[in-house]
Amino acid sequence: MKIFIVIPAYNEEEKISETLKKLSQIKYPIVVIDDGSKDRTWEYITKYKIISLKHKINLGKGSALKTGCEAAFKMGADAVILMDSDGQHDPADIHKFTRALKDDRAEIVFGLREYGTDVPLIRFLGNKIASVVISLLFGIYISDILCGFRALSRKAYEKVHWDSKGYGVETEMIVRTAKNKLSYSQIPIQALYHDKTKGVTLLDAFHILFDVLKWRINL
């Protein structure tokens, strides 16, 4: 099974080099998408022997992931592992995803972050509430809705092909997994929580909630 790692990045000059250094031991091809960064993210990305793509303007995480996945599948990938560029995810967990894809035959594998106490309480609670709401509306319970560390097969990508351009992508993937009755699994992963200010904000959460209601009606 040919697996590619896909990493969207936006204004990550502080963390991207560290993230890519940690991944240098990984044998899978890596696709990094610079989503219109205004800092030196692109400059740092191009120093590594990886497949680097660039959006001329910032479109959002969902669009960046679509570009990365399409590039990977165009180059012959059978599955992709999605990771965040902020160093939150440990490359040592990658083998868990590949095992789940190959041995467990899961079409989609969701990472479940094992949190320490440095996670803001509101984010932790928000995530849990979101899991319950999604479970009630769509009949699928994913413990960690917003974890960006996940894997999907080519077939799964074609089915969950999301519309979300921004942070709603993670939630939409779950909703479409349920709608398409895809086989999935959840695996525990390590999480290193660096940045309390980046990522999904309260405003993003409201947008996602609105999208969830929209998907309930439309999908």
Next chain:
Amino acid sequence: MIFGFQLIAIVFALIMLYFAFLHYQRKEINGMEIVSWWIIWIVTIIIVIFPGLLKDFAGVFSITRVFDLMVIGGFIFVIFLTYKSYIKAKILEKKIEELVRKESLKDIKDAKKK
């Protein structure tokens, strides 16, 4: 007799007629659009000068005051325009996304074509 507020409304409508003409001259709107906007503003001027014209019309919808009819009509029109703008913005957003992503993927070689 035309009252102060009516005068302000008429002057405003005349200014909007002029703006519509300017936009037409700059080819920012086409002939159909300028005719539509001119009709709207001319009708507005007529209604402002002769509000009694709409009294019977308001009665058809069980609305007592002409002012209420104009407010409701204005709201409906604004909602319509907001909806149109929303649709155009969505279409534009989708086109921009497709263009930017296509541009970034242009150098990726299709493995199946090798």
